[in-house]
Amino acid sequence: MPAPHTPSIVSPLPVGPVKVNPAVAAFPKLAKLIAYLDGLTTRANLSTLDSLLREQRLSLEDFRPAIMFGLRGYKRNTISRSDHYELLALCWRSGHCTPIHDHQGVSCAFRVIHGQGTEIRFARSASGQVIPEQSRIMPPEFVCSADEPDIHQIVNAQAADHDLVTLHIYSPPIRHMNTYRPVEPRERLDVYGSDDESVVI
Numbered sequence: 001m002p003a004p005h006t007p008s009i010v011s012p013l014p015v016g017p018v019k020v021n022p023a024v025a026a027f028p029k030l031a032k033l034i035a036y037l038d039g040l041t042t043r044a045n046l047s048t049l050d051s052l053l054r055e056q057r058l059s060l061e062d063f064r065p066a067i068m069f070g071l072r073g074y075k076r077n078t079i080s081r082s083d084h085y086e087l088l089a090l091c092w093r094s095g096h097c098t099p100i101h102d103h104q105g106v107s108c109a110f111r112v113i114h115g116q117g118t119e120i121r122f123a124r125s126a127s128g129q130v131i132p133e134q135s136r137i138m139p140p141e142f143v144c145s146a147d148e149p150d151i152h153q154i155v156n157a158q159a160a161d162h163d164l165v166t167l168h169i170y171s172p173p174i175r176h177m178n179t180y181r182p183v184e185p186r187e188r189l190d191v192y193g194s195d196d197e198s199v200v201i
């Protein structure tokens with residue numbers, strides 16, 4: 001006679017505390033975006049970042065805990081980060097601007113939350129310098145994704161007392177970037193002689 005079936009005993013898997021990113025509680029409208037970013041194990045896909053930034057209606061009120069301005073330049077306020085990304089609210093007073101830069105090694109996308117930004121695109125000239133190629137106004141809800149070789153500068157060119165707030169994602173976090181001067185590879189002092197020829201010192 002066969003032995004009666006004895007149900008096997010399966011030990012339950014140990015359940016640890018669920019890790020919750022505190023940024024989700026502070027910025028609930030960013031929950032889906034943060035969930036995607038926290039799941040990254042490598043560099044983010046730029047088109048995915050672009051799509052996620054377009055999905056949600058966002059206003060300045062959604063970012064109150066991260067709205068802080070700098071005195072001498074735009075301020076980067078970290079919302080969340082890991083080894084694979086950083087999510088930032090950038091706050092710009094009138095006249096604040098980035099250096100001219102590219103995006104080598106980094107996926108970069110941002111959305112205008114408040115105010116109006118200006119993007120100036122540059123092209124490399126045959127001489128190796130960079131020259132302004134085009135500019136565009138970026139109103140609220142505008143999403144900008146920058147490919148690696150893109151060279152640009154972001155400016156708050158609005159009048160005084162008109163602030164700009166943008167939501168930026170960099171993947172991986174920016175540790176350094178290539179920056180450019182529009183016409184010169186370094187600081188120079190122009191000295192004009194009698195023949196009006198400038199001399200670099």
Ligand SMILES: [Fe+2]
Pocket residue numbers: 101102103108146152
């Ligand atoms: Fe950029």
